[in-house]
Amino acid sequence: MDKLQNIPSVRFNVPDGQSFRKSVQRLRWFKSTFEEQVQAVSIRTGIDYDTNAQILTSCFLQWVRAIEKIKPSNPEDRLAFVGFAAGKMLKELIVNDPLVLNKTPKVMDLDFPEYFWPQGYVYVSYCLNVRQFILQQDFHTQEQNSDSIDEIRTWWSFKENTVEVSDYAISYLDLFAGEEPNWNSPGQFNRKRKLEQFLEGHDSLTAELELPKKSDRH
Amino acid sequence: MQNEYTFSAFVFDNVVLVLKEGLRGVRHLSLYARSLGLRVTAHLPGFIRRPTRSAVLHVDHLAEKVERRTSDVVHHYLDPEITRDSETATFAKILIRENAAVLFAKTTYDNLKITLEYLSPTLEVNDKFFISEMLSACAYRKSAAHFNAFEKDCTKAGFLVAQLIRQGVIRTRKSKNAVKSSELNVIQLVKVSCFAHMLWLVIAREYLPERERDLLYACCDLSxxxxxxxxxxxxxxxxxxxxxxxxxxxI
Structure with missing residues (x-):
């Protein structure tokens, strides 16, 4: 089974001539794409959600203000920043929790992440899909989600740890995306570390960004 | 600045707006009378309650028909351009119009109705609030008198937010704290609605009917x-x- 299909995927539309990472910084796109993700999860799981529009808007506003302060000015850092920004969004969604369960199926097997934490599952699905789409559309690269996205034990620790330290949402999203997470200072964007992680296994990008290859860097 | 008070604008203000506002006032009062009448009849004995309630609803229905028919005539014959242009109005377009105040007033009326309904879904907006198109036009003219050709559009829009609130374009019979949505009292509701409306006018728009309303809702949420x-x-x-x-x- 294609790992990318582990979470319900969504086909995002982007206005002509606009990069996806720019579109996702607009409330209108954020709201509509988030609702599409909710629908996709709803269809798969049989769970109906209600979205509190104002809490969702608040999530967005806090996220956009946070990344505006820290987004790198160097274009070479944009690629590395994508995953971090997606993790920041996951953090805001978990902390603010705009979704409420409206209707649930009679039987919910709690050994499945989507039933163990229905809201968290939507948030993770959305952030992974957005992360993936930006990488594909704007940077012409792709990630493979890791198996941990299906492991219920990982979700137990994910939920418990993000309640205590919300910045761990950033680390867990990296984990789910198949990247090595930063557990020490998850709230800090470490450009060099992120870029190196990313470029391992993405050698074509090394050439595209005209960066020295790993063997030449030290 | 295209804000001279032309003859057509004068006619519009003194005939059309007065007519529309008067009809809306009658309708607003009839809705109030209906809700009051229905509350009173609920306490009457059954043999009186039924015919009385029927009479209240009949009078209200008549008032509604008169208002709708006359409004249709007004919109169709006296201001078809305004009605058409208000649907795609942006602040930049309004600023350069000859009859900017009337276009602004129509757009304001339409939008404030939507914002109030969205922000206070448990309230019957028609019953509880009266939105004045005339005062909206007033607010525009008072603001425009201060507009400077070199000022940014957003500063001009800021003038208008303040004027809309100051002119009291949204009126309610309820006391200031009595009408509550889940989050906002009346004063807050009025400020948020006016701000959201102006925000909608200044954003980049998509001119698709279903998207325009979604954008207005997004402006409400953000406000x-x-x-x-x-x-x-x-x-x-x-x-x-x-x-x-x-x-x-x-946005």
């Missing part, structure tokens, strides 16, 4: 979230304009 900043800005047009500018860029 609620930043309400403390709107309060802090008070009626300072520069501060309100800056808020509009900053947030228009992320």
């Amino acid at each position: 609620v979230v930043i309400f403390e900043q709107i309060e802090e800005a008070g009626d300072d047009p520069q501060m309100l304009g800056e808020l509009l500018k900053v947030h228009a860029e992320i």
